[in-house]
Amino acid sequence: MINQENTYLGADGLAYCKICGEPVEAFFPPDSILGMKKHFRQCACIRQKREVEEKAYKEREHRELVERNRKICFEEPRMYDWNFELAEKTTTIEKAKEYTANWNDMKKNHIGFLLWGPIGTGKSYIACCIANALLNREITVKMTNFNTIIDDMFPLEDKTEYINALARYELLILDDLGTERSSEYALGIVFSVIDRRYRSGRPLIVTTNLPIKQLKEETNIEKKRIYDRILEMCVPLYVGGSSYRSDIAHEKMGKMKTFFATAESSQTENIIEQTGTKTI
Ligand SMILES: [Zn+2]
Structure with a gap:
């Protein structure tokens, strides 16, 4: 009217x-x-007015889809917030960022990362940053680990469907390879998941505390066929330098020092200096 x-x-x-x-x-x-x-x-x-309404509707749909996919991707809600914007600028982070910026090429060429290095250097953190950046672009990502996969699959009669489902995500991230049980059964599952992923032609990112040398020179035949597949699919990227966790500890220590300094206690500060700067 x-x-x-x-x-x-x-x-x-x-x-x-x-x-x-x-x-x-x-x-x-x-x-x-x-x-x-x-x-x-x-x-x-x-x-x-219609355009504004339509835009708001599309934005809401996008947000809801991304949030739904994020919940499917991660097992721990704290990982929802691990993103490049908050990450410290390191060369590894820059490489990870580049990976997401060139996602279409990475996907086309089935390229993933093997993030390896000592415990506590932020490998999972980097993997989460990649995941979140891609999730924001409506790309489906699943981040999991073999302990969860093995537990999930144990009661299942049809294990193939579970493995196929993991192969369908545009990006699969397998966190902490090498911490799972190494029974024949467990290694069989690890191989099935990785081999299925390999055959899907979709990228895979793996994080591990295992040294790359060990992956390359493995003599156990069960493990070797797993590692060979991973090395074929994933570009090794060393994540090392200062320990991410010890950086956090250092930062916390800094905050504590400021707190005690304002409490006019130089003595307390000395105690922290002597006892507290050990890395965890
Ligand atoms: Zn008018």
């Missing part, structure tokens, strides 16, 4: 919008059986 308060009648007999000046009516074509009868048309104000 045309709101007469916001319109005026033009010389051509059509109602015009007082705000944008566009007609809010139009005549049917002269050859139409309806002749000079008029029909409603959207003026710029209404079109703009």
Whole structure:
């Protein structure tokens, strides 16, 4: 319905919008059986309002989809917030960022990462940053580890479907390889998952505390066939340097020092200096 308060009648007999000046009516074509009868048309104000509503709707749909996928991706809610924006600028982080920036090429060429290095250097953190950056672009990612996979699969009669489901995510991240049991049964599952992923042609990211040398020179035949597949699919990226956890400890120590300093206790500060700077 045309709101007469916001319109005026033009010389051509059509109602015009007082705000944008566009007609809010139009005549049917002269050859139409309806002749000079008029029909409603959207003026710029209404079109703009519709556009804004549509944009908000699409944004909400995007947000909901991303949040749903994020919950599926991670097993720990604290990982939802591990992203590049909050990460310290290191060369490894830069490489990880580059990976997400070139995702289409990585995907096409089935390239993943093997993030390896000592415990506590932030390998899982980097993997989460990659996952979150891709999730924000509506790419499906699953991050899990073999202890969870083995536990999940144990009671299942049809283990193939579980393995196939892992192969369907656009990116699969297997965290902490090498911490799972190494029974024949467990290694069989590890191989099945990695081999299925390999055959899916989709990228895989693995994090591990195992030294790369050990992966390359493994003599146990069960493990060797797993590691060979991983080395074929994943570009090794060493994550080392200062320990990520000890950085956090250092930062906490800094905060504590400030706290005690304001409490005018230089003695306490000395005690922290002597006892507290050990890395964890
Ligand atoms: Zn208008």
